[in-house]
Amino acid sequence: MRERPKIKDIAVKAGVSVATVSRALADSSLVTAETRQRIRELARELNYRPNVSARNLRTRKSMAVLLVVRDVGNPFYLDVLKGVEATAREAGYSVLMGNTENDPARETEYFNMLRDGHADGMILMTGKLPPGSGSRAGGWSHQPVVVALEMIEGSSLPHVQIDNVGAARAAVEHLISLGHRRIAHISGPVPEPMSLNRREGYRLAMGEADLDIPEGYEVRGNFLLESGQEACRRLFALPEPPTALFVANDEMAYGAVHELRRLGCDVPRDVSIVGFDDLYLSKAFYPPLTTISQPRAEIGRTAMDLLLKILSGEDVDPGDAIVLPTALNIRSSTAPPHGYSGRET
Known part of the structure; x- marks a missing residue:
C-alpha cells in the first residue's frame, strides 16, 4: 500500500523547511502569499491530508463546529447547513449537526460537547440555552456561540437575524x-x-x-x-x-x-x-x-463568518446584530375574498 504523504515530502519538493510548510498550510502570515499558494498546490498534487488527531493534540482544537437545530427533519435547515459548511470548509473546519427535538437533556448534551472541547464553537438555532444557565446566558456568555435567527431574550451572545x-x-x-x-x-x-x-x-x-x-x-x-x-x-x-x-x-x-x-x-x-x-x-x-x-444559505455563511471571527480572537460586539433582508414571494395561495368587489362595505 502506498505510504501516506507527509509534510516533509512537501517540504522536499518545495525546497523549504517543514516548519514553513506547516505555517503555510495553517495560512500563517509569516509565509509569503506566493509561497503559501505554491505549497497548497503541491499538497493537492501529492494528495496530502493532515493528521487531524496529531494536529488536535498540538493545538488543543477539534477543528469542528456544532450547528444545533430544533428538528433536523425540517428542510429549512438544509440550506443553512450548506452555507455554514461551505464557509467552515474554507477555514479547515468540519460541521457537526445537533438535533435537539426540543428536549432539554439533549440541548444540555450539545453544550457540554462544546464545553468539553469536542467542538470549538457553536451556531445555535433553537432559541434556548441549557436549563439552569439563566436567561442572560450566564456561564455561556464567554463561550464561542453564535445565535442564528432564534433570538434569546436578554442574551449577550452575538447573533444573526432577520426583521x-x-x-x-x-x-x-x-x-x-x-x-x-x-x-x-x-x-x-x-x-x-x-x-x-x-x-x-x-x-x-x-x-x-x-x-x-x-x-x-x-x-x-x-x-x-x-x-x-x-x-x-x-x-x-x-x-x-x-x-x-x-x-x-x-x-x-x-x-x-x-x-x-x-x-x-x-x-x-x-x-x-x-x-x-x-x-x-x-x-x-x-x-x-x-x-x-x-436567505437561508446567507444566514449560514454569515453565522459561520461571525463564529470564525470569535475563534480567531477578534473582538465581536454582541450588541450589533447582523440583520439580513427578507422578501415576500406572492404565489397562488392568496387572492381577494370570494365576491370582493374592491369597494369597502
Whole structure:
C-alpha cells in the first residue's frame, strides 16, 4: 500500500523547511502569499491530508463546529447547513449537526460537547440555552456561540437575524391589500421571541388598518405541520371564521391547507394563506404558497463568518446584530375574498 504523504515530502519538493510548510498550510502570515499558494498546490498534487488527531493534540482544537437545530427533519435547515459548511470548509473546519427535538437533556448534551472541547464553537438555532444557565446566558456568555435567527431574550451572545416584525407586517399588509378584513394568525411557540415578533408584526398591520382581532383569531402552534392542522380546525369552528390566515412558518401553513381541504374549503377562493420561510416545497405545493423568503444559505455563511471571527480572537460586539433582508414571494395561495368587489362595505 502506498505510504501516506507527509509534510516533509512537501517540504522536499518545495525546497523549504517543514516548519514553513506547516505555517503555510495553517495560512500563517509569516509565509509569503506566493509561497503559501505554491505549497497548497503541491499538497493537492501529492494528495496530502493532515493528521487531524496529531494536529488536535498540538493545538488543543477539534477543528469542528456544532450547528444545533430544533428538528433536523425540517428542510429549512438544509440550506443553512450548506452555507455554514461551505464557509467552515474554507477555514479547515468540519460541521457537526445537533438535533435537539426540543428536549432539554439533549440541548444540555450539545453544550457540554462544546464545553468539553469536542467542538470549538457553536451556531445555535433553537432559541434556548441549557436549563439552569439563566436567561442572560450566564456561564455561556464567554463561550464561542453564535445565535442564528432564534433570538434569546436578554442574551449577550452575538447573533444573526432577520426583521421578523417587519416581515410579518408585510405578509399581513398583502392580505389587507387584497381586501381581507377577517385575518387570523397561527403563531409559533409563545413566549419564544421569534414567535412573539411575528405575532407583533401581525398585530401592527391589523392595527394600522384599523382592523379588529376577534377573540380566538390568534392560535398558538409549535412550527410542526400537525399543529397547523389543529390550529386551523379551531379557527374554522368559530362562529365567524377568517377569510385569510397568516401562518408563522410554511410547515404549519401546509397543515392548515390540508385541514381546509378536509373541511371542503378551497384555497384561495374561500381562504387565503401566507406562510413564512419559503421552503423549497412551497413552490411545488398546491396551490403554490405565498410566503416570506429568508436567505437561508446567507444566514449560514454569515453565522459561520461571525463564529470564525470569535475563534480567531477578534473582538465581536454582541450588541450589533447582523440583520439580513427578507422578501415576500406572492404565489397562488392568496387572492381577494370570494365576491370582493374592491369597494369597502
